[in-house]
Amino acid sequence: MTTEQILKDTKAASFRLANLSGEIKNEALRCMADCLEEHMCDILEANADDVYSARGNISPVMLDRLTLSESRVKAMAEGVRALIGLDDPVGKLLGRVVRPDGLKIDKVSVPLGVVAIIYESRPNVTADAAALCIKSGNACILRAGKEAHNSAGAIVEAMRDGLDRAGVDTSAIGFIEDTSRESAAELMRANGYIDLLIPRGGAGLIRACVENATVPCIETGTGICHVYVDGAADINKALDIIENAKCSRPSVCNAMEVCLVDSAAADKFLPLLWERLVKNRKENAVSLVCDGRALAILKGKDNCFAAKSGDFDTEFLDYKMAVAVVDGVKGAAEHIALHSTHHSDCIVTQDKKAAEYFTGNVDSAAVYVNASTRFTDGGEFGLGCEMGISTQKLHARGPMGLGELTTYKYIVEGDGHIRK
Numbered sequence: 001m002t003t004e005q006i007l008k009d010t011k012a013a014s015f016r017l018a019n020l021s022g023e024i025k026n027e028a029l030r031c032m033a034d035c036l037e038e039h040m041c042d043i044l045e046a047n048a049d050d051v052y053s054a055r056g057n058i059s060p061v062m063l064d065r066l067t068l069s070e071s072r073v074k075a076m077a078e079g080v081r082a083l084i085g086l087d088d089p090v091g092k093l094l095g096r097v098v099r100p101d102g103l104k105i106d107k108v109s110v111p112l113g114v115v116a117i118i119y120e121s122r123p124n125v126t127a128d129a130a131a132l133c134i135k136s137g138n139a140c141i142l143r144a145g146k147e148a149h150n151s152a153g154a155i156v157e158a159m160r161d162g163l164d165r166a167g168v169d170t171s172a173i174g175f176i177e178d179t180s181r182e183s184a185a186e187l188m189r190a191n192g193y194i195d196l197l198i199p200r201g202g203a204g205l206i207r208a209c210v211e212n213a214t215v216p217c218i219e220t221g222t223g224i225c226h227v228y229v230d231g232a233a234d235i236n237k238a239l240d241i242i243e244n245a246k247c248s249r250p251s252v253c254n255a256m257e258v259c260l261v262d263s264a265a266a267d268k269f270l271p272l273l274w275e276r277l278v279k280n281r282k283e284n285a286v287s288l289v290c291d292g293r294a295l296a297i298l299k300g301k302d303n304c305f306a307a308k309s310g311d312f313d314t315e316f317l318d319y320k321m322a323v324a325v326v327d328g329v330k331g332a333a334e335h336i337a338l339h340s341t342h343h344s345d346c347i348v349t350q351d352k353k354a355a356e357y358f359t360g361n362v363d364s365a366a367v368y369v370n371a372s373t374r375f376t377d378g379g380e381f382g383l384g385c386e387m388g389i390s391t392q393k394l395h396a397r398g399p400m401g402l403g404e405l406t407t408y409k410y411i412v413e414g415d416g417h418i419r420k
Contacts, residue, residue: 032162
């Protein structure tokens with residue numbers, strides 16, 4: 001099917017989906033989750049084809065991001081089921097004004113309409129995005145990258161089977177069959193069909209969408225996340241937070257990429273950081289690219305290199321981290337202002353005033369005190385799952401859940417009122 005026909009079919013389905021009751025939408029989610037598990041073999045077989053084709057062409061951490069297993073498919077299904085217990089975001093009364101002449105004005109939440117998602121090598125995005133859209137009364141158009149195309153197609157077939165079982169129009173989940181750049185460009189220009197475009201992937205994809213889209217577009221995902229170790233930090237907490245933020249899953253956007261260390265703590269802390277991330281990690285030791293002051297302290301140690309131009313502006317998505325020494329919390333905030341993508345940034349400190357300065361002066365979607373940046377996630381924030389992490393300020397910021405997939409309209413009720 002052509003991209004143009006998919007756009008037409010999905011737009012038509014969006015009008016039917018917008019007025020479904022919460023009970024029907026929840027039944028659709030229940031059936032979608034069941035069908036993901038019932039189609040397990042087909043999904044894993046398609047994913048095996050994707051992994052085979054990608055091996056040797058993408059990094060090991062990105063290959064892990066692409067790979068599905070029985071447990072990961074079950075986790076996708078559970079993510080869909082988690083949305084059933086959340087409140088329906090559609091039809092909420094957001095505000096009411098009754099004018100002196102009796103005119104009643106209600107502000108009510110409504111679906112956006114058609115949400116398009118362009119994403120790369122994460123098959124689980126397929127299930128998360130479709131489920132969030134169905135729950136919020138939106139139709140969706142999914143365009144997966146070529147690395148995950150077979151996996152995404154199998155997941156879509158399973159979820160459409162679930163929609164059909166629940167008596168919901170299967171065109172509510174559109175899937176772009178063309179993996180060429182032109183199909184992505186066509187979505188970016190689909191005015192009149194797409195109400196919101198969300199790119200999920202690397203900096204190149206996001207930049208292409210933001211710069212070229214003529215439909216409304218959310219800037220998401222690129223995460224140059226910082227952890228600043230203050231002079232008043234608890235050293236053990238700092239080491240635990242950094243190892244988790246960098247190493248638990250380095251290929252995701254909420255993984256830290258930059259460690260900033262207060263000059264008052266650097267001589268003591270940096271050798272301990274090297275021991276934790278390099279010496280003690282027999283597998284997947286982290287490469288540290290250091291500014292001049294950090295390199296002077298770590299000079300001669302394995303896996304420590306001089307930072308090159310651009311290293312503090314790079315989302316590595318790998319076992320690699322930039323390290324700099326700064327002068328106090330003000331120096332950290334200034335460094336972050338120059339290099340952050342405004343995703344997630346953290347301070348580790350026992351000093352309340354330092355924490356207050358950091359949270360007040362770091363302008364990111366999520367600002368942490370003594371906690372790993374890996375918590376920036378829809379599930380961890382209690383949103384069920386997420387559509388992506390918005391790094392802009394309008395109309396959504398941070399993890400995008402159900403509420404961020406709605407807009408509102410005004411319903412005005414009178415009794416023969418005319419304006420004088």
